[in-house]
Amino acid sequence: MAKNTDGLRQGRRQQPVIDAFDRRILAALAADSSQSYARLGEAVGLSAPAVHERVRRLRQSGAIKGVHAALDGAALGKPLLAFVHVEAAGWGKSERLMQVLQFPEVEEMHSVAGDASVLFKVRTGSPQALEAFLAQIHAVPGVTGTRSYIALSTYLERPVQAGVTDSWPDMPMPE
């Protein structure tokens, strides 16, 4: 019989499929990643080794990027959360702008489509620290301005969820 001589995988599962079991495992891990495989298996209807194998695969495929502790910003002395929109002349992403990613106050940076070039999520200990961050931004060549949104209350803040809404409710369009 012809053995697999061309080095390719046995012709299956090129792009790993995420099935219903995987979805449930991912949802459970996103909610709480500190539970045992036995408990996970019980929750999704599989044995512990089966869950272990699936998690290993999900991890390798990149669906699970890591597992992190969720810290409380206020408890750590960083009670001030802000979203900073940066307007830049020319193209926003500069080497110089990437420097600010080294500050632990910066949690997110995206380039966006809209009336801003780059968007930062920043958590600082004080308005002064936010001001210092903004000074850093304004010191970047090409930056023409910033617009900041200070979070007053956070009603939800959670990691990427595994679920997908496939049937959005028909909203009652108010005339």
Added chain:
Amino acid sequence: MAKNTDGLRQGRRQQPVIDAFDRRILAALAADSSQSYARLGEAVGLSAPAVHERVRRLRQSGAIKGVHAALDGAALGKPLLAFVHVEAAGWGKSERLMQVLQFPEVEEMHSVAGDASVLFKVRTGSPQALEAFLAQIHAVPGVTGTRSYIALSTYLERPVQAGVTDSWPDMPMPE
């Protein structure tokens, strides 16, 4: 001797202090929460049981809110990340608006100071799904408009960091 009869703690550590050891532990756990206590202890300079005890305390005090798996949005079929600003007449936080938190696409919701009332972070599978979400928002009474920022590239996205910058570099203020 007078025994503690008034039900209060022995007059110490009312508000738990986070020392340098805790900081390092938290930083390590925020980066990767799947490492063993032995490794953590080695990294921060403590024994495994000491780290275990500190983590237990940090967890109880609320500094550690939980541990979650970081999932890849694109791998899960949600490649579209958007920040949605909502403008509302009157006060933004309504019971009706809280309903949308049930959608797994919604990852964050804050009320903010700035030229918007509420800010959402939403991750959807398609522009259509984002449109459906916006329709939900617009269906909320009092909402006068939304402004959406579509993420083109994400350069950084990480959980709350333990570190705090205490000496911001003096920026070269360009003339």
Added chain:
DNA sequence: AGTATTGGCGATTATTCTTCGGCAGAAAGG
């Protein structure tokens, strides 16, 4: 000084992770 309390360490036990062999079900191939 004396006393009480806290927090760290080493050692032990309990739990969990991880791997292994075997088996059943589903695709390819004759």
Added chain:
DNA sequence: CCTTTCTGCCGAAGAATAATCGCCAATACT
């Protein structure tokens, strides 16, 4: 249609880790 091949799950065993305990040093309070 039957065989072959492969995948994925399970139960069980071994390895690693988590969790607990008693003891000791350092600190704070009387």
